[in-house]
Amino acid sequence: MNKTTITRAGCLAMALGLAGCASGPGGGSIYVPMGGDDRSSAPEPPRSAEPQEESEPRVWRKSEQPEVSEPEAPATRSPSYRESGDELPAAAVSLIRDADQRLAQGDSAGAIARLERAQRIAPRSSEVYFKLAEAYVSGDNLGAAEQFTLKGLSLAGNDSRMQRSGWLLLADIRRARGNVAGADQAEARAGAL
Amino acid sequence: MTKSRSSRKKSSKSSPVRKRSGLWRFLFRAGALGLVLLAGWMVYLDAVVTSRFEGRRFEVPSRVYARPLELYDGASVSASGLARELELAGYRAGDGVRAGTYQRNGGRFVISARGFRFPDGEEPRRRLSLVVSGDRVQSFSVVAGPDSPIVRLEPAQIGGIYPSHREDRVLVRLDEVPELLPLGLMAIEDRQFYEHYGVAPLSIARAMLANIKAGQIVQGGSTLTQQLVKNFFLTRDQTLLRKGNEALMSVLLEWHYEKDDILETYLNEVYLGQAGNRSINGFGLASQFFFGEPLKDLDVHQIALLIGMVKGPSYYNPRRHPERAKARRDLVLSEMAEAGLISADDAARAIRQPLNVSARPSYTDNRYPAYIDLVRRHLGRDYREEDLQSEGLRIFTTLDPAVQDASEKAVRDTLPRLARGETREALEAALVVTAKDTGEVLALVGGKDPEFAGFNRAVDARRPIGSLIKPFTYLAALEQADRYTLITPVQDRAFTLEFDDGRLWQPKNFDGEERGEVPLHLALSRSYNLPAVRVGLDVGIPRVQEVLRAFGVTTPISDYPSLLLGSMSLTPAEVAQLYQGLATSGFNTPLRTIREVTDARNEPLSRYSLKVDRVADPAAVHLVQYAMQETMQEGTGRSAYLTLPDRLTLAGKTGTTDQGRDSWFAGFSGDYLAVAWVGRDDNGPTVLTGASGALPVWSAMMAQLPQHGFSPVMPDGVQYHWVNAREQALTGERCEDARLVPFIAGSEPQQRLDCDGQFGRQIRSWFEGLFR
Numbered sequence: 027m028n029k030t031t032i033t034r035a036g037c038l039a040m041a042l043g044l045a046g047c048a049s050g051p052g053g054g055s056i057y058v059p060m061g062g063d064d065r066s067s068a069p070e071p072p073r074s075a076e077p078q079e080e081s082e083p084r085v086w087r088k089s090e091q092p093e094v095s096e097p098e099a100p101a102t103r104s105p106s107y108r109e110s111g112d113e114l115p116a117a118a119v120s121l122i123r124d125a126d127q128r129l130a131q132g133d134s135a136g137a138i139a140r141l142e143r144a145q146r147i148a149p150r151s152s153e154v155y156f157k158l159a160e161a162y163v164s165g166d167n168l169g170a171a172e173q174f175t176l177k178g179l180s181l182a183g184n185d186s187r188m189q190r191s192g193w194l195l196l197a198d199i200r201r202a203r204g205n206v207a208g209a210d211q212a213e214a215r216a217g218a219l
Numbered sequence: 220m221t222k223s224r225s226s227r228k229k230s231s232k233s234s235p236v237r238k239r240s241g242l243w244r245f246l247f248r249a250g251a252l253g254l255v256l257l258a259g260w261m262v263y264l265d266a267v268v269t270s271r272f273e274g275r276r277f278e279v280p281s282r283v284y285a286r287p288l289e290l291y292d293g294a295s296v297s298a299s300g301l302a303r304e305l306e307l308a309g310y311r312a313g314d315g316v317r318a319g320t321y322q323r324n325g326g327r328f329v330i331s332a333r334g335f336r337f338p339d340g341e342e343p344r345r346r347l348s349l350v351v352s353g354d355r356v357q358s359f360s361v362v363a364g365p366d367s368p369i370v371r372l373e374p375a376q377i378g379g380i381y382p383s384h385r386e387d388r389v390l391v392r393l394d395e396v397p398e399l400l401p402l403g404l405m406a407i408e409d410r411q412f413y414e415h416y417g418v419a420p421l422s423i424a425r426a427m428l429a430n431i432k433a434g435q436i437v438q439g440g441s442t443l444t445q446q447l448v449k450n451f452f453l454t455r456d457q458t459l460l461r462k463g464n465e466a467l468m469s470v471l472l473e474w475h476y477e478k479d480d481i482l483e484t485y486l487n488e489v490y491l492g493q494a495g496n497r498s499i500n501g502f503g504l505a506s507q508f509f510f511g512e513p514l515k516d517l518d519v520h521q522i523a524l525l526i527g528m529v530k531g532p533s534y535y536n537p538r539r540h541p542e543r544a545k546a547r548r549d550l551v552l553s554e555m556a557e558a559g560l561i562s563a564d565d566a567a568r569a570i571r572q573p574l575n576v577s578a579r580p581s582y583t584d585n586r587y588p589a590y591i592d593l594v595r596r597h598l599g600r601d602y603r604e605e606d607l608q609s610e611g612l613r614i615f616t617t618l619d620p621a622v623q624d625a626s627e628k629a630v631r632d633t634l635p636r637l638a639r640g641e642t643r644e645a646l647e648a649a650l651v652v653t654a655k656d657t658g659e660v661l662a663l664v665g666g667k668d669p670e671f672a673g674f675n676r677a678v679d680a681r682r683p684i685g686s687l688i689k690p691f692t693y694l695a696a697l698e699q700a701d702r703y704t705l706i707t708p709v710q711d712r713a714f715t716l717e718f719d720d721g722r723l724w725q726p727k728n729f730d731g732e733e734r735g736e737v738p739l740h741l742a743l744s745r746s747y748n749l750p751a752v753r754v755g756l757d758v759g760i761p762r763v764q765e766v767l768r769a770f771g772v773t774t775p776i777s778d779y780p781s782l783l784l785g786s787m788s789l790t791p792a793e794v795a796q797l798y799q800g801l802a803t804s805g806f807n808t809p810l811r812t813i814r815e816v817t818d819a820r821n822e823p824l825s826r827y828s829l830k831v832d833r834v835a836d837p838a839a840v841h842l843v844q845y846a847m848q849e850t851m852q853e854g855t856g857r858s859a860y861l862t863l864p865d866r867l868t869l870a871g872k873t874g875t876t877d878q879g880r881d882s883w884f885a886g887f888s889g890d891y892l893a894v895a896w897v898g899r900d901d902n903g904p905t906v907l908t909g910a911s912g913a914l915p916v917w918s919a920m921m922a923q924l925p926q927h928g929f930s931p932v933m934p935d936g937v938q939y940h941w942v943n944a945r946e947q948a949l950t951g952e953r954c955e956d957a958r959l960v961p962f963i964a965g966s967e968p969q970q971r972l973d974c975d976g977q978f979g980r981q982i983r984s985w986f987e988g989l990f991r
Contacts, residue, residue: 055889056928058867059354060297104959105848106868106930107841107939117291117369135826139339142657142814142829147289147369149656150889150932158829173831177806180837183932 055112055150110183112151118144122157134165152178152188156195168203175199190219261467268471271451277487278382279390279611279819283594284374285618286659286814287337290330290349291369294356295890295925298326300621301351305330307375307620309511311577318344319512326351329362333516335373338615338815338823342371354925377618378591382608385496389503389514390611390819393483396514399560400502401482403526406558407551409443413478417444417469444469446529447485491525491532499532509537511577519561520569524548524576537576545574588672589665590618593792594812596678601825602816611819616812617659622891622924626650626662627669629919634667637897637912638905645899648916649676651795652893657829658799658808661891663792674900678792682881682898685785685874686746686909687794688763690801690843691770692755692783693743695762698839700963705740705842706944709750716780726752726784729875729908738944740960743846744854746873748784755783769834770800771807785874794885795894801843802870802887804931805835837934838963844870844931845961847886855910856886862918868928871917873909880904882912889927893917933961940967948972 114122121144128137138161145154155178162171175196182188193216201209288296288304296304305321313320315329322329327350334344345364350357361367381387393401405412411419419442426440441449448468472481492499492508499508505525506514517525527547528535537544549570556566594616598607606612630648638646650664665675674680696703711734716724728748742750755763763783764776776787789797792810800807809830816825847870850856855873863869871886882897882905897912899905905912933939941957943950947968950957954974970978 055930056866056868057295057355058864058926058928060923060925103852103865105845105852105870106928107845107933107961108930109933111932115291115293117289117293120368136339138828139826143289143369145829146654146657146659147291147294149654155831170830173806173833176833177803177831180804180806180833180934181932189935 055108056106108183110185110188111181112148114144114148114151114153118148118151118154121147122154125157125161129161129164132164134161137161138165150181152181152185152192154178155181156192159195159199163199163202168199172196172199172203186219190216193219261471264464264468265471265475268448268468269475272472272476272484277388277390277611278384278386278609280382280387281380281607281610281612281614282376283378283380283591283614283616285377285616285620286661287335287342287371287374289369289371290347290356290359292356292359294359295354295927296351296356296621297354297925298323298328298351300354301328303624304372304375304620308373309375309507309577311511315346318516330372332364332370333373333513335371336821337371338613338817338821338826342373345370374615375620377587377616377620378594379497380595380607380612380614381497385498386500387494387497387504388487388499388501389507390487391483391501391503391514393479393486396486396502397517397522399519399522399555400514400526401486402558402560403522403551403555404443404486404529406554406560407526408446408529409441412443412482415442415444415473417471417473418442418466441465442469443485444472444481447481447488448472450488450490451484489529491528492536493533509576518569518572518575519565520548520552520572521575523551523555523569524574527551537574541574541576548574586670587618587623587663589669589675589677590616590623590660590663590812592665592672592675593660593663593678597812597827598816612824613817613819613821614813615815615817617654617657617661617814618812619654619661622652622920623662625923626652626664626893626920628923629916630664630667630669633916633919634897637907637915642899642903642905645901645903646897646905647676647680647900648913649680649791649896650893650916650920651677651791652891652920653795653799653810655799655802655887655890655892656808658796658810659814660792660795660810660812676791676896676900678790680896680898680900681788681790682896682902683786683788683876684794685876685881685883686748686751687798687872687874687883687885688767688783688785688787689743689746689751690847690872691766691797692751692758692763693739693846694801694835694839694843695758695766696739696754697842697963698836699758700839700966703739703754704962704966705845705960706738706942706947706968708736708944708947709739709742710753711735711737711742711747711749713749714753724780726780740846740849740944743843744849746850746855752780752783756780766835767797769807771796771809785876791894791896794883794896795892798885798887798892798894800834801840801847802892802929803831804837804844804934805833805840806837807832807834838936841931841934841937842961842963844929847872848929851886856884856914858910859886859914859918859921862915862922866928867921867926868930869921870929871914873914875908875910878904879907879912882907883909884913884917886917887929888921889929891921891924891926893920895920936964937961938964938967942968943972946972948978950974 121140125137125140128140138158141154141158141161145158148154155174159171159174159178162174175192179189179192182192193212197209197212197216200212302323310319310321312323315322315331318331318333320331330347332345332347335342343365346362347370348362349359361370379387411422419440423440445465448465487501487503490498490500491505494508499505502525503514506512506517510517510521524537524544527550535544535547552566552569555561556563594614598614630650634646634648635643646667648667651660652662653660663677665677666673713725713727713733718724726748733749737747737750760778760780760782764778767776776782779786796810799810811827813827815823817823848868851859851869851871856871859869867888869886869888871884874883880898880902885894895913895917897907897916939959939961941950941952942948942960943954943956944958945956948970949968950972951974972978
């Protein structure tokens with residue numbers, strides 16, 4: 027493993043750690059509680075308090091209601107996209123921190139287990155994937171590391187700092203794998219940001 | 220020896236003496252023979268005892284766990300979902316202070332987590348406080364125990380893999396069990412346990428006396444060792460010979476082994492109940508089975524009940540005969556007080572307690588047969604069946620009970636609404652739900668009766684996929700950005716293909732109409748057949764095959780043009796695999812049902828890690844996702860919004876085969892990917908289409924889950940532009956027919972159309988589309 031890979035991974039780790047601290051839960055995506063449009067305003071819908079009512083076929087609710095209650099969304103609906111991935115919730119940050127400690131002790135398997143938990147919590151955050159790539163680098167599985175970096179990059183969106191971290195990480199991994207052309211290309215991408 | 224020789228000499232002389240000595244000789248010989256036989260028998264018994272005990276390898280079934288629920292601020296769970304999850308994991312509503320109880324007040328929960336040894340470390344005991352509001356966890360905090368912003372609850376056990384004799388147990392070690400258990404057991408069953416040599420003639424005599432006095436059997440004189448031997452080696456019939464064997468074996472057992480070893484084995488072996496065809500052996504499992512709690516957490520009165528049940532597990536079954544069981548328990552409690560094991564106060568307090576038995580066994584076997592079936596197939600790749608049945612492995616699956624419940628309910632409720640009469644009877648369904656970004660299989664339904672372990676359609680029904688193939692055809696096209704964009708006009712016009720052998724093929728649209736020129740995104744979202752075949756033939760069938768293989772098709776793929784209309788057959792699970800790559804913007808993520816397997820001592824055996832593999836250009840996949848979102852909003856999938864809230868952005872694709880033989884729907888939100896199939900096992904026709912058969916099932920499932928909408932991150936190299944597709948021109952947002960469409964950078968139209976219909980030159984500014 028070449029030294030710069032590890033050094034850069036370390037720098038990335040720090041950058042990501044700081045990023046994580048700064049962000050709260052949530053991120054950019056729209057969260058929809060089950061079954062209804064109108065529930066985000068009401069703190070606790072009464073029916074949730076009664077488990078028996080839960081078994082009511084709420085599924086067909088709309089068709090049983092008068093048309094009036096239908097929101098006029100179709101006219102304004104259009105395919106959705108967004109320009110950056112999710113930020114890390116605090117729970118994921120704590121798992122990543124835990125993973126960092128494992129990694130520092132050379133326990134890449136333990137780090138990966140924690141990062142996978144973090145990934146399940148924040149599957150649309152590029153940080154988690156870069157971290158996984160880092161763990162795989164230290165576990166000497168560069169193939170997996172490259173794939174996770176690519177995955178992270180696909181979620182970096184317009185966050186140029188994140189993009190740059192990803193491309194540099196990719197360059198190092200590719201170089202370590204002997205893919206010089208690919209590494210140069212990735213480095214050029216990082217440089218252009 | 221000398222005696223025998225002399226007697227033989229004598230006997231050969233005088234006849235009366237001979238007669239007498241003949242009898243003696245006979246007796247002696249019989250005695251000698253008896254001794255030899257007995258010795259031989261003892262040797263045999265000894266071998267039996269030692270070999271069985273030496274191995275002492277209890278066959279412990281493997282346990283299959285659901286995924287643990289992770290609680291943290293922002294976790295997605297409904298209040299009722301959390302309550303259900305707690306119930307599955309064996310929690311009881313209570314004060315929230317005792318481990319294994321929780322207190323609920325509306326959306327506010329206080330949970331006293333028992334802690335659990337996960338493969339990656341111990342989750343300690345903690346008391347948690349949280350509020351579920353808007354189907355999310357808020358104000359999460361650890362009230363007692365080590366602080367952490369995220370805590371895993373113990374996973375629910377969802378099944379087991381049992382040995383053929385169907386004995387089930389949870390092994391316990393003597394030094395781990397509450398002290399009162401062995402002490403109380405001895406006080407009730409065998410006071411002299413640490414003194415006797417396996418049998419206790421005195422106790423037998425005492426028992427006989429008591430029995431004669433009472434005129435019925437009130438006491439058994441068997442020692443714990445004898446009871447163990449009875450359980451361990453012998454059949455249940457009561458004969459004198461068996462009694463003799465039991466005594467001999469008990470002595471042998473005592474001769475060979477330490478008292479503690481025997482006691483520990485007893486604790487794990489004793490029969491304490493029956494769950495269907497599965498026998499409950501040992502206190503470890505009995506504790507789980509009757510109280511839903513680990514042995515070490517039991518209260519005095521609970522320990523007393525289990526001890527009392529040893530005498531007659533079915534007679535004193537606390538679920539079936541609560542009064543009897545309580546009387547027996549109270550007797551045990553007073554005996555324990557008399558023996559000085561507990562104070563009289565403690566006994567009195569314990570006697571006032573109700574039985575506290577969990578309402579039903581904390582898990583039933585095979586609640587989720589289709590899912591366990593898939594788990595077993597995956598395990599079969601790496602493990603031998605006999606090891607799974609006997610080594611007490613712990614199998615951590617990815618099953619999400621809430622999603623599984625939602626899936627079963629969706630199938631059960633929806634299927635009867637889809638058709639009438641004979642078709643209704645014959646309709647079957649399958650549903651696969653995965654976590655979109657991890658490939659974890661969260662739920663699996665294998666047929667209309669989800670609890671019936673029969674034909675598992677989710678993994679075994681291989682059916683033509685129809686239009687589900689179209690996104691892959693268009694992906695192959697859109698990867699060639701210089702030739703295809705989402706607004707490229709494609710021909711919705713009939714044509715005839717002539718094969719080399721002279722056969723003709725004339726594909727048709729579902730509605731038989733032809734629309735002439737349509738933009739590509741519309742052709743996909745409305746699922747027109749003619750353009751799909753034309754585009755597929757244009758990019759070439761081999762290219763479409765390559766895309767399919769990259770996304771995970773492993774079976775041979777036909778190279779007939781009918782492939783382009785989905786003549787290829789796949790199982791619902793395989794379709795889920797195929798669509799995973801579309802949902803994750805071009806990253807193939809192998810489907811998993813198992814996260815980890817450990818042995819009984821928590822040593823990791825296998826880990827099935829998350830893998831990602833980039834199989835397509837994320838930019839091209841993003842364009843396909845756009846059209847698949849359009850499918851839901853304006854196209855063949857729009858009826859989903861009859862059931863689902865409009866805010867939930869979705870992407871998907873319908874599929875229908877000839878005469879409605881197969882009705883498919885594959886689609887995803889931000890969190891879940893699901894594939895539904897509806898059809899008949901006999902492959903007969905139905906009146907259904909993908910939209911009227913599989914989609915209602917799919918929507919009914921999705922409607923029960925809180926989740927994020929689908930909103931993919933715009934990948935590198937994609938730009939959004941307002942365009943007028945008919946005129947193939949960029950246009951302004953407010954102009955007529957304007958549509959915001961993603962393009963692979965550089966492939967957007969070069970001309971510009973004003974709102975008044977005048978063409979102008981294009982302003983080359985990439986953020987034009989972005990920041991409108």
